[in-house]
Amino acid sequence: MTLIDKAFVTNCIFADNGNMNNEFKQLSGREFPRFSGIKTFFRLPIAQIQEKFDVALFGIPYDGGVSYRPGARFAPANVRDYSSLGRGFNMARGGVSIFDKLKIADIGDCSTVPIDQAQTYEKIEKFVTEVVSSDKRFVSIGGDHSTTLPVLRALRKKYNQPLNFIHFDAHLDTYPAAWGCEYHHGAFARHSVDEGLVNPKQMMQIGIRGPLASGDDLDFVKKNNIHVVTVDDIREGSLAEVIKKFPVFKGPTYISFDIDCLDPAYAPGTGTPVPGGLTTYETQRILRGLKIENLVGADIVEVCPPYDPSGITAMAAVDTMFELLCLMGENK
Ligand code: MN
Ligand code: MN
DSSP states (O other), rough: HHHHHHHHHHHHHOOOSSSSSSSOOOOTTSSSSSSSOOOOGGOOOOOTSSSSSSSEEEEEEEEOSSSEEEEEGHHHHHOOOOOOOOEEEGEEEEEHHHEEEEOOEEEEOOOOOTTHHHHHHHHHHHHHHHHHHHOOOOEOOOOSSGGHHHHHHHHHHHHHHHHEEEOOOOOEEEEEEEBBSSSSSHHHHHHHHTTTSSEEEEEEEEOOOOOEEGGGGGGHHHHTEEEEEHHHHHHHSOHHHHHTTOOEEEEEEEEEEGGGBBOTTTEEEEEEESSSSSSHHHHHHHHHOOEEEEEEEEEEEEEEEEGGSSSSHHHHHHHHHEEEEHHHHHHO
């Protein structure tokens, strides 16, 4: 039995409620109230990876790579819950109905080992390899940001070239080892470049701000000529001008969205919050303005439900997931 089969079996126990379907449509909020039913992402059906559909949604519930507040392991369940409010029609994109345009399903969670990062990395890489081997694109919910590294390792193998990489974050995540450990959530971007998983010339970091430990923290992005878009860059002029200057990303492209790119006023539920961030509206505008020819995968990480009592962070994650799916809809 494959890892994904196992995830399917686990979910099937709960899926047989008569409301699920295999047409990849959302359970209607007008027939079944949004607070009812078994929770899947966007009230979409659960599917096996071998079935015929376009985009897989899944969780990666692991937060063993955090350096400060843990809790992101609870994000997949929490975001599924809040995604009951998610609807499919985007009037800001000229009226795309994303769940009609793409067949999208929840494939469950990648299995993890909460006390062993090496084993967890192996499981994530294997899981994502299965997803992309069946020619699916995907959006995942982490997990802390250390989980993105094994995802990119799987994609690098699948596409046989370094990926274009758009990275939303308050932090550069190119920082050195901490406590003698290389693979923490603030180092994944450095490893992704050093391992040749992403192309630093086709890489853009958006939302960067805040104090660094020292000026040396900027050495890596300078050395690799990485395109960094700070909050100051976004706020000093007009957002429309900033968006106009975005390059066109050709070839396989991945987006990693660390929820802490948002200001803590919009996303308090995160492990390492940094004041002075983007608004949810600004990230919506930026996501709608990206020019990507082939978005092969995306993740949303660092959602930390224990610090999100109002659910505002989970709602921002749901909204971001929707915009990412709409971006994928433009591929076709
Ligand atoms: Mn990060
Ligand atoms: Mn961050």
